[in-house]
Amino acid sequence: MAWVKRLVVFALLISVLSLAALKVEGNKVIFTFTYPQANTVHLAGTFNNWSTTANPMRREGDTWITELELKPGTYQYKFVIDGGKVWKEDPDAPGYTDDGFGGKNGVFTLALKDGKLVIVAPAPDIAGKIEINEEREENFSIEENVYVVIRFYKPDAKYVFIAGSFNNWSSSDTECYSAGDGWWEAVLELTPGVYQYKFVVDGKDWVTDPNAPAYVDDGFGGKNGVFEVWKEDGLLKVGAPRVQLEVEEKKVEMPKENIVRSVEYSVDGKLTDVEKATAYFEATAIFKGAYVARTSSALYVAVELDKPAKDYLNQNILVEVYTDSPRMTSANTKTYNGTELTKKVGFRFSINMKTYPVRKRGSFFAAMGDNTWVLQANPFKTAVDEVVEFEIPYDIIGVKSGETFNVFVVVSVDGKDQVVPTEGVAIRTPSMISGNVIAKFVDKVGDDYGFGTYTYPKDPAFAPYKGLWDITEVTVLENEDAYVFAIKFAEMTNPWASPKGFSHQLVNIY
Known part of the structure; x- marks a missing residue:
């Protein structure tokens, strides 16, 4: 097939927008979000340290609304559904930026124009030359005005994933479905924006889509496919990135936000520049402030x-x-000294500076529900030198990968507390399942009977009395740090409230 391509300079730009979901009235920014199935919705963003409770939205029919007075600047935001069970980006945000968890935050800039506040939106984050594919077989479609469907022909593939800017280039998050006759389909739920992508075949081969609407250099001597999703008269559209015209406004540089990041650290009582490259919350008096970071496990x-x-x-x-x-x-x-917190807490990690020279460790307490605390045996790492450092494993508090929890840092001098941040900082743990698929094994359902005579115990804890030890799939992934074994069971229950989220399965790998 002959391919005819033309080069288009894709310019980054800033445009002044008037959007229904985000607008300015006087000195206030009006946020609206349609989500009828929610019981509560809160607005979280860089303007409130990502608090999940500081800015509740009021319901008007199926729409949630709130107003904020903000100074000129650049802000990121998301909507928090039902107390943090779900975080949703604004489908009509002026712009988007990576949220660090494979998703996106809405982003906008407030600027003064002719003495009035206006909303300024960054354009898609692709710069340089885009090759438009003029002669291609159409392989993109929209279903239910929600989903982008991409078809890919690879008859010799055993399995196919799609990786791209929409899933943080994960080679194992978004699996394609076999559509028969050698065709595979990726089904994506995307908000308007410009996206890059490739297909990952059999966990090892990264393949450029020959029918991509456009291409851009992938930085490794190859090409990524490129497409744009946009709305037109209420309908979702998909195709090659539309040519943008440069306007006079300058590109707004995204400032470094106070976001809890994953950093490499050592618990030795000394701060490194790397350890400082995360969120910092200022205090006063003796307590200057606290750095808060996360890893995949602590x-x-x-x-x-x-x-x-x-x-x-x-x-x-x-x-x-x-x-x-x-x-x-x-x-x-x-708190232990009686200071009211803005959220309920279940765990307390304490270093008593008076007794630390003798004990050389911190103390871990669990809440009793009546503002009293009971000492627990679980150890955690601490150090006191130039600073006071804590390393708290997620296992101790029962937080799993991909979940959100809140943190308060408190320094008490002679029984008087200072709390930062006052609203707490919400932390989402990263997903542990990532990497390139190097092996995959599928087993039929219903063969969990050992040599043919094993049956499940009759105690109710083992209901539904089947599937609990029935392995249906094993996937082996390789990433920069480790090999990851993802094991699926036909049934998983947690009758004994294990902090891991399941009770029965014990996996040994040899």
């Missing part, structure tokens, strides 16, 4: 005092971290 907190922390040893000072958890069974509303 929470990291470094607390700065107004002089080296070791100088405060043997003094009546408590340095503490309070958290909630999706699986906490009891919750308190106050």
Whole structure:
């Protein structure tokens, strides 16, 4: 097949928009969001340290509305559904940016234009030359005005995934479906924007779509497919990126936001520049502030005092971290010293500077529900030198990958608390399942009977009495840090409330 391509310079731009979902009235920004199935909706963003409770939205029919007074600047935001069960990006946001978890945050800039506040939106983040594919077989379609469907012909493939800017280039998150006769289909739910993509065949071969609407250099001597999703008269459209015309406004640089990031750290009581490259929450007086970071398995907190922390040893000072958890069974509303918190918390991690020189460790407490605390045996890493450092494994508080929990840092001097941030900081843990698929095994359902005579115990904890030890699929992934084994069972229940989320399965890998 002959391919005819033309080069189009795709210019980055800023355009002044008037959007129904986000608009300015006087000195207020009006946010609207249609989500009829929600019981509550809150607005979270960089303007409130991603608080899930600071800005509730009021319901008017199927639409949720709130207003904020904001100064000129660039902001990111999302909508928090039913207390954090679901986080949704605005489908009509002026622009989008990667949220660090494979999704997107809405983004907009408030600017003064002729003395009035206006909303300024960044254009799609593709720069340079885009090759438009003029002669191609149409393989894109829209279904139900919601889904983008991409067809890909690869008759010799055993399985196919699609990776792209919409899923943080994960080679294992978005599986394509076999449509028969050698065709595979990717079904994507996307908001308006410009996206790059490739297909990953049999977990190892990254293949450029020969029918992509357009191409862009992938930075490795190859090409990524490129397409744009947009709305027109209420209908979702998909195709080659539309040619943009440059306007006079300058590109707005995205400022570094105060976002909790994953950093490499060591719990040694000293701060490195790498450890500082995450969210920082300022305090006052003796308590200067706290750095908060996360990894795939633990929470990291470094607390700065107004002089080296070791100088405060043997003094009546408590340095503490309070958290909630999706699986906490009891919750308190106050700190140990009685300060009211803005959210319920289930766990308290405490370093007593007066006794630390002797004990050399922190103490872990669980909430009793009546603002009292019970000491637990679980250890966690601490250090006191220039700063006070905590490493708190997610396992202790029962947080799983991909879930959200809230953190407060408290320093108490002679029984008086300082709390930062006052609304708490919401942290979403990253997904552990990522990497290139290097092997995949599928087993039939219903063969969990051992050598033919095993049956399940009759105790109700083993209901539904089948499937609990029936392995149906094993996928092996390889990433930069590890090999990951993803194992599927026909049934998984948790009658004994294990913090891992399941009770029966014990997997041994040899």
